[in-house]
Amino acid sequence: MPAPHFLALDILTPFPVSNPNRDDLNRPKSSIIGGESRQRISSQCIKSAIRHSEVMGGAGILGLKPREVALSLAHDGEHADRTALSMRTRILNEIIREGLLIRGVSAERAEKMGNCISLALRGKDQVAKPKSQKKGQNAEKPADGAEEELDEEEMKPVLEFFSQHEMHICTEYAFGRCEDAEFVKYVEKGNKTAGNAFQKTVCKDVADGRLLNENTISVDVALSGRLFAGNKRFSVVGALSVGHSIAVNPMEVPDEDYWTGVDDLDTEKGGAGMLGVAQLFSSVYYTPVVVDVRKLVSNLGGKEQLAMETVSALIEAFCTVGPSGKRTSTCSYVCAAWAQVRKTSRPFTLASAFIAPLRESDMLAEAIRRAEEATASWERVYGETDKLRLNVLGGDVTLADLQAFAGNWG
Numbered sequence: 001m002p003a004p005h006f007l008a009l010d011i012l013t014p015f016p017v018s019n020p021n022r023d024d025l026n027r028p029k030s031s032i033i034g035g036e037s038r039q040r041i042s043s044q045c046i047k048s049a050i051r052h053s054e055v056m057g058g059a060g061i062l063g064l065k066p067r068e069v070a071l072s073l074a075h076d077g078e079h080a081d082r083t084a085l086s087m088r089t090r091i092l093n094e095i096i097r098e099g100l101l102i103r104g105v106s107a108e109r110a111e112k113m114g115n116c117i118s119l120a121l122r123g124k125d126q127v128a129k130p131k132s133q134k135k136g137q138n139a140e141k142p143a144d145g146a147e148e149e150l151d152e153e154e155m156k157p158v159l160e161f162f163s164q165h166e167m168h169i170c171t172e173y174a175f176g177r178c179e180d181a182e183f184v185k186y187v188e189k190g191n192k193t194a195g196n197a198f199q200k201t202v203c204k205d206v207a208d209g210r211l212l213n214e215n216t217i218s219v220d221v222a223l224s225g226r227l228f229a230g231n232k233r234f235s236v237v238g239a240l241s242v243g244h245s246i247a248v249n250p251m252e253v254p255d256e257d258y259w260t261g262v263d264d265l266d267t268e269k270g271g272a273g274m275l276g277v278a279q280l281f282s283s284v285y286y287t288p289v290v291v292d293v294r295k296l297v298s299n300l301g302g303k304e305q306l307a308m309e310t311v312s313a314l315i316e317a318f319c320t321v322g323p324s325g326k327r328t329s330t331c332s333y334v335c336a337a338w339a340q341v342r343k344t345s346r347p348f349t350l351a352s353a354f355i356a357p358l359r360e361s362d363m364l365a366e367a368i369r370r371a372e373e374a375t376a377s378w379e380r381v382y383g384e385t386d387k388l389r390l391n392v393l394g395g396d397v398t399l400a401d402l403q404a405f406a407g408n409w410g
Helices: 043-051 066-079 092-102 107-121 166-179 180-190 192-209 219-225 291-298 305-318 363-382 399-408
Strands: 006-014 031-032 036-041 085-091 128-130 147-149 160-162 239-240 246-249 255-261 274-280 284-292 338-344 385-391
Touching: 006 246, 006 274, 006 305, 006 363, 031 291, 036 284, 043 219, 043 239, 066 166, 085 219, 092 107, 092 166, 107 180, 107 192, 128 363, 147 255, 166 192, 180 192, 219 291, 219 305, 274 399, 284 305, 284 363, 291 385, 305 399, 338 363, 363 385, 385 399
Parallel strands: none
Antiparallel strands: 006 284, 006 338, 031 036, 036 246, 085 160, 128 147, 239 284, 246 284, 255 274, 338 385
């Protein structure tokens, strides 16, 4: 059997009466498994909660305005390491613009430079096209000044992940290029030909890795990957796979929580100021997670110690962090009741253990029994794995033990 390089994490988490992940109609998300409907928490919801948790260093970045990000990067971006969370955004051009304004660059130059960098990262080597080219005609190239700015669709940014270090590098690069003769001619005189020449220069620097490269990605991009539209060189295949959490018990008649809101000041009319209905369930969820440790080390440029620290943090995050949907009204703060870490060369999930839904009153104990039996069955066929289990119903393995085991690949 090949040397193990996958870390498989299986988790059972009991939720109280709650609705942690709902659809567009405010109903709990669900799937048909074993012929019956089950409550479900999407993998995207899980990864978002993990990524923005304090454990993974993501608390406090949501909702920041471009100038706030630019100010932070101006002070700390040069020292931002790979543990700093990346930001998913389509307004990198605005981040660069604000960073240049902070450095004293004029508004017009800052605006156009931000657009130039954003376009170059997407592989676009023009800031303008000849009219004939825009219309798909085969006319000769018009004289200087006859070009038009790219249309709105081509200028439209795409949602991408950028590490904080990458944002800082892009802003510093932009600042260093603000006095470039071709760029000045483009901005001050509106010369689109000069603008295109400058754009080609920026594209070459992008291709040479002066802005983004394998040494600038952050831990969360190394884990989850990124698809970089228009420039595949910067795309990253993630090392982390997360399955949808599925309830081990059937989703039968929902608890229809009828609620009302009373107007504290308008006491004359009486009655409810607003009312509604929320669907709530209580379930035990099974969640499968797999980390390709070898891929993670590769994505992090061979930094094994950082990869091991990341794996250890992931174990804590998946065992202690959950979706926050309706948390304030259901108190759905949860931790894993059972977790199993396996080091293997052939990862598998334990989904087969829960194809038949559980109806036992002691649902958690039965779910744990099924999970452990399924592990033994799969290992009998595909080989034993080095593993460690945490179980709140019995045993003395702690979360710290699980983290230490996961982070030690000796």
